[in-house]
Amino acid sequence: MPHLPFASPIAEVYDLAVVGGGINGTGIAADAAGRGLAVFLCEKDDLANHTSSASSKLIHGGLRYLEHHEFRLVREALAEREVLLAKAPHIVKPMRFILPHRPHLRPAWMIRAGLFLYDHLGKRKRLQSSRGLRFADDSPLKAEMTRGFEYSDCWVDDARLVLLNAMAAREHGAHVHTRTRCVSARRSKGLWHIHLERCDGSLLSIRARALVNAAGPWVARFIRDDLQQPSPYGIRLIQGSHIIVPRLHDGEQAYILQNEDRRIVFAIPYLDRFTLIGTTDREYQGNPAQVSITPEETDYLLRVVNAHFRKQLSHADVLHSFAGVRPLCDDESDDPSAITRDYTLSLSGGAGEAPLLSVFGGKLTTYRKLAESALAQLAPYFPDMGVSWTASAALPGGEGLRNPTELIDALCQRHAWLERSLAQRWATSYGSRVWRLLEGVTTQADLGEHLGGGLHAREVDYLCQEEWARSSADILWRRSKLGLYLSPAEQTRLDEYLKRLTPCPAHMT
Structure with a gap:
């Protein structure tokens, strides 16, 4: 590449450089900084600018993942609900979910069995257990839906969860640079030499003993284009889109709706006056930064909601929409909904080489466990690194906050x-x-x-x-x-x- 006049390093050498300011990147940066490592994080746009702010805003075990036998992922996610409730009670809150029973889709015994596992796979101290329901005449659901089930998960302000982790990283000494793109990185003499460009065109260079690639939808492209190495895994980009409509029903409960294609759609109370409806699952081939909801996705979400609720919605009711791309590790599944939501960590680097840790996949709920796993893999390179600490530490704003x-x-x-x-x-x-x-x-x-x-x-x-x-x-x-x-x-x-x-x-x- 041509010579560029990069500035002198901000610090002589960082222990860890993290590329990507989504939930995984900020989570790893916060954990590492709290263990005493010198951490640098860069994000080419704003924090949580892409996938991490385009979720369904849920901290959940993933009830439907049980059908794909992802028991470890569900167990880990269920336990994390309680951890995050304690860490950030200002942005995480319990929520009850109502699942109307539609006999032609999943039999009642299957749903009861799934909810029994959901109640008992992970530790549950603050969240209520599941139960069966009979719907009264004043139910917002259509009259033919007379029974269902209710269980607990949590709601979260997803973008603020990313912000709080970035703040925690900074408060433990990390340097966090937004709107700063990693242009290239090369190994030399046991270190990563990393070149960066700010949004104003100014350039800088840093060095680091280890590099974490948490670039989300760009994780494989970063390895291929910026590091000029082959990616160890493929990525499937799965688009998930949501619509926001005027409040669909009274009460604080959310609804989980079974569709004819065996997928599910959530209808979640949102900001007092609205209902958030999503998500979709479709392959995406374009630029992740330019993803937007398609007319077909809007039709799909409206169709699912109208099949369940007495109140009928049209395109005129859609006040806002958003879409994101989930970067899932390619498991060669034919069904986008069946692709694993679990995470894969790839560590590379031969003897005497600075390590590269790349993050493939993952979900919002398990970001903290992913960060712990990442630091466990990097531990041999940092023998003086502190022990894990994030399970019991409040995130900024959660200190001393009970309610x-x-x-x-x-x-x-x-x-x-x-x-x-x-x-x-x-x-x-x-x-x-x-x-x-x-x-x-x-x-x-x-x-x-x-x-x-x-x-x-x-x-x-x-x-x-x-x-x-x-x-x-x-x-x-x-x-x-x-x-x-x-x-x-x-x-x-x-x-x-x-x-x-x-x-x-x-x-x-």
């Missing part, structure tokens, strides 16, 4: 002028870090300009200073979901406000 309701009450008590709805959003976004956001605030005027949807200048400033936010999309769709509440004119005003700020740094160390 978000207590925090909401405390906020309203200290700030009598504060609307409870805003206190609730802050408490369930920032947890105990909300006190940092409100440092020096004594009146509503101290929040600065109201930019719409309960978003004030003070919060925007905080997100730029503390959470790597730089654009309105960062703020409205990943740090929050206020994009559903702000008008186009208000979004334009936010863009104008951000332009007036001192440019936010791409990295925070």
Whole structure:
């Protein structure tokens, strides 16, 4: 490649360089930094910009994975529900799921057996067990659906889970650089020599004793194009799309809907006023950065929901949609829904060579266990590395937090002028870090300009200073979901406000 004038290294040598700012990359960076390693993480876009913010927002065992006999994955995921509830009670909450019984699809005995396994495969302390249901006349489901089942899983703000792991990494000394692309990396004299390019075109170089490839949908391409090596595994890109519609039913319960093709679709209460419906499973061949829902997927999701609910939806009811690409390890399955959601870690590097660890597959729920497995594989290269620690450590904002309701009450008590709805959003976004956001605030005027949807200048400033936010999309769709509440004119005003700020740094160390 041509010579480029890369800047001097930011640090002489890092222990670990992580490429990819999704849930796996930030999870590994946080775990490694907490064990005393010097960590550098780069993400070519915003944190959680792609797959990790395009999920169904669930921390779940994966009830349907039992049909594919993925018992280890389900057991691990079920146990992680309780761990994440304790680590981040502000962004993770229990949720009950109702599964209407449709006798022509799966017999009742099969569902009961699956739910029995679901209740007992993993540790369950805080979540209720499953039970059978008889639907009353006021059920939102169609009259022919008279019985079903109910079980527990959890809801999560997926993008904020990524943010909190990046913050945890930074607070343990990691250097986190967003909008910074890894251009190339080469082994030399027992180290990785890594060249990077920021979004403003400036260049820098670092060195690291080990390299982690957590590039998600780009994991195989990164190995092939940027490292110029053959990839040890193939990747199947599976598109999952969702739609958001006005609230479909009362209550806080979600619905899991069985379709004729034996796939399932979730209908999940979302942000008080909406219902999130998804997901689909289809092969995707294009650029992962340009994925979007197809008309056929919208038709599919509407058809499944309309087959179950009394209230009928049309395309006019779709307020918003999003799509992501799940990078699943190619197991040569003919059915996209049957491809394993388990993760595969590939470690390469001969004697005297710096190791490369590549992450293939994985799911949001098991990111912490994946990070532990990654550090276990790298442990021989770092004999002084600390022990695992993340199982019992709170994520930022979860420190000392038992119940978000207590925090909401405390906020309203200290700030009598504060609307409870805003206190609730802050408490369930920032947890105990909300006190940092409100440092020096004594009146509503101290929040600065109201930019719409309960978003004030003070919060925007905080997100730029503390959470790597730089654009309105960062703020409205990943740090929050206020994009559903702000008008186009208000979004334009936010863009104008951000332009007036001192440019936010791409990295925070």
